Amino acid sequence: MSLHAESPGRAPTAAVIGLGSMGFGMAQSMKRDGLDVIGYDITPAAVDRFAAEGGRCAETPAAAVQAADIVVSVVVNAAQTEAILFGPGGVAGAMKPGAVFISSATMDPAVARDLSQRVEALGFHYLDAPISGGAARAAKGELTIMASGSAKAFAAARPALDAMAAKVYELGDAAGTGAAFKMINQLLAGVHIAAACEAITFAAKQGLDLDKVYEVITASAGNSWMFENRVPHVLAGDYTPLSAIEIFVKDLGIVQDMARAERYPVPLVAAALQMYLGASGAGMGRDDDSSLARLYAQLSGAKLPGMDKA
Amino acid sequence: MSLHAESPGRAPTAAVIGLGSMGFGMAQSMKRDGLDVIGYDITPAAVDRFAAEGGRCAETPAAAVQAADIVVSVVVNAAQTEAILFGPGGVAGAMKPGAVFISSATMDPAVARDLSQRVEALGFHYLDAPISGGAARAAKGELTIMASGSAKAFAAARPALDAMAAKVYELGDAAGTGAAFKMINQLLAGVHIAAACEAITFAAKQGLDLDKVYEVITASAGNSWMFENRVPHVLAGDYTPLSAIEIFVKDLGIVQDMARAERYPVPLVAAALQMYLGASGAGMGRDDDSSLARLYAQLSGAKLPGMDKA
Numbered sequence: 001m002s003l004h005a006e007s008p009g010r011a012p013t014a015a016v017i018g019l020g021s022m023g024f025g026m027a028q029s030m031k032r033d034g035l036d037v038i039g040y041d042i043t044p045a046a047v048d049r050f051a052a053e054g055g056r057c058a059e060t061p062a063a064a065v066q067a068a069d070i071v072v073s074v075v076v077n078a079a080q081t082e083a084i085l086f087g088p089g090g091v092a093g094a095m096k097p098g099a100v101f102i103s104s105a106t107m108d109p110a111v112a113r114d115l116s117q118r119v120e121a122l123g124f125h126y127l128d129a130p131i132s133g134g135a136a137r138a139a140k141g142e143l144t145i146m147a148s149g150s151a152k153a154f155a156a157a158r159p160a161l162d163a164m165a166a167k168v169y170e171l172g173d174a175a176g177t178g179a180a181f182k183m184i185n186q187l188l189a190g191v192h193i194a195a196a197c198e199a200i201t202f203a204a205k206q207g208l209d210l211d212k213v214y215e216v217i218t219a220s221a222g223n224s225w226m227f228e229n230r231v232p233h234v235l236a237g238d239y240t241p242l243s244a245i246e247i248f249v250k251d252l253g254i255v256q257d258m259a260r261a262e263r264y265p266v267p268l269v270a271a272a273l274q275m276y277l278g279a280s281g282a283g284m285g286r287d288d289d290s291s292l293a294r295l296y297a298q299l300s301g302a303k304l305p306g307m308d309k310a
Numbered sequence: 311m312s313l314h315a316e317s318p319g320r321a322p323t324a325a326v327i328g329l330g331s332m333g334f335g336m337a338q339s340m341k342r343d344g345l346d347v348i349g350y351d352i353t354p355a356a357v358d359r360f361a362a363e364g365g366r367c368a369e370t371p372a373a374a375v376q377a378a379d380i381v382v383s384v385v386v387n388a389a390q391t392e393a394i395l396f397g398p399g400g401v402a403g404a405m406k407p408g409a410v411f412i413s414s415a416t417m418d419p420a421v422a423r424d425l426s427q428r429v430e431a432l433g434f435h436y437l438d439a440p441i442s443g444g445a446a447r448a449a450k451g452e453l454t455i456m457a458s459g460s461a462k463a464f465a466a467a468r469p470a471l472d473a474m475a476a477k478v479y480e481l482g483d484a485a486g487t488g489a490a491f492k493m494i495n496q497l498l499a500g501v502h503i504a505a506a507c508e509a510i511t512f513a514a515k516q517g518l519d520l521d522k523v524y525e526v527i528t529a530s531a532g533n534s535w536m537f538e539n540r541v542p543h544v545l546a547g548d549y550t551p552l553s554a555i556e557i558f559v560k561d562l563g564i565v566q567d568m569a570r571a572e573r574y575p576v577p578l579v580a581a582a583l584q585m586y587l588g589a590s591g592a593g594m595g596r597d598d599d600s601s602l603a604r605l606y607a608q609l610s611g612a613k614l615p616g617m618d619k620a
Contacts, residue, residue: 132530146526169526177518181526184513188532191505195578199497205574206490216456216479216491220442222498224534264515264610268505271581300574
């Protein structure tokens with residue numbers, strides 16, 4: 001997070017495609033760090049929010065990237081990333097020669113490798129750079145980024161990486177490796193949320209004191225980052241989405257597809273994915289991912305905090 | 311860990327039934343804390359080891375408990391606990407009136423409740439007190455104990471609890487609650503070990519740098535206590551049993567049986583249990599529980615550290 005505005009020469013120009021909860025914070029962090037930032041989002045409300053904070057916005061993705069040294073793509077998945085690049089009005093036809101495309105969506109490593117080859121064939125650099133940390137850390141420029149790509153891609157992306165991240169893991173010189181690391185993290189995160197919900201609702205079914213269960217487990221060998229982070233939502237009966245069920249419908253779906261293609265069995269992922277699908281099918285897809293606890297409760301008659309209100 | 315030898319009056323006498331890796335350390339901790347300890351184990355080698363460290367041993371469980379104010383049962387499961395109490399030569403026929411039986415085996419809460427009622431009907435106290443922390447912490451008197459039972463049971467057990475544990479959770483006045491908390495912990499621990507092995511071997515299958523995966527995941531939202539603790543065994547290719555596959559064959563089996571009886575679905579436990587069963591069936595039952603990684607490797611052709619030696 002060095003101040004590039006104070007460096008000799010012109011500050012780099014960065015285009016941010018996607019101004020949702022993550023992209024908004026990443027754009028703000030780069031602006032704060034002295035980069036010349038221009039944003040784009042398909043949703044007018046997202047554009048308005050960025051403009052209200054003094055952000056400069058473009059009317060189309062192509063217009064946003066025309067003068068950019070760095071393009072940061074902060075969209076939901078591989079399909080949106082491909083559309084941004086190669087769809088009608090895609091940025092691949094508008095980027096400056098030598099610019100770098102930083103792709104932060106979670107995706108199958110094989111797709112990241114394919115996109116990188118197509119982008120590099122056009123004379124641009126590609127950095128495979130999935131992000132982790134949530135909206136609050138995005139706003140503070142304290143994300144974790146799991147990145148791989150050529151030395152030139154890293155060099156071109158550096159001002160943006162420095163502004164957006166507290167920690168950049170440099171995982172190799174080929175696109176796909178960053179994506180693969182992110183998928184390993186998502187495999188574990190998705191299974192651990194499901195395990196946390198299976199466990200805390202089983203405790204409720206037995207009539208245990210759930211606050212005490214939280215206290216004991218977080219101090220014991222059964223703890224996980226996700227148990228510690230998500231179970232408080234269940235204890236508060238508050239399923240306001242911080243990260244939604246549909247995120248893991250998507251991400252465990254990617255893991256399962258990757259594993260199937262590689263002939264690798266993932267019984268825990270498969271079991272967890274069925275629960276996310278069930279929660280989505282039962283109408284909770286846009287609710288917080290800790291809603292798996294409500295699904296376990298519905299399936300078993302267990303009583304969770306806040307359920308008396310229903 | 312107060313020094314009871316320095317308290318006014320006679321130091322309490324504690325009998326330890328089961329001098330395995332946990333019971334040995336617990337007996338040592340009580341001896342160090344000034345209790346008058348007498349041990350018993352069915353295995354002569356375990357008795358010899360305790361005697362070699364200056365421990366006093368009895369020839370039979372009944373002889374061990376005759377003068378004991380406190381009986382600490384450190385056996386593997388509910389069946390062994392029942393046999394110690396009510397089998398031929400069982401201690402229930404030999405304990406002093408008013409003595410407390412501290413049961414530390416992991417078991418179904420319903421069984422703990424049943425045992426406690428039968429023990430209390432004979433005029434003894436019963437403390438449902440599963441332990442957590444491993445052999446090293448047992449030896450240092452730094453276990454975590456998840457305990458429930460009557461106020462009189464807690465009072466009678468106090469000198470032993472103080473000597474054996476760094477932390478005693480007092481979870482209620484009825485036996486079964488301690489066991490239920492332990493089962494919630496085992497549910498999570500067993501699933502997290504399986505998830506860790508599914509993830510790290512999937513990373514190996516993709517040819518990722520496994521040391522780097524460990525570094526990134528332990529700093530990310532995918533982390534768990536078990537990932538952090540067990541994956542180093544996989545990275546070292548060292549499956550020397552610290553805790554064996556068979557422990558979770560047993561403990562997830564208990565969780566699954568409890569859940570079935572209560573009509574509560576546990577899809578993650580069920581998937582993990584199948585993997586522990588597969589590892590046991592493939593001949594790894596007495597190896598470290600991180601051997602699940604070797605099972606995933608066998609099923610997928612992934613190469614893990616140390617496998618070239620095979």
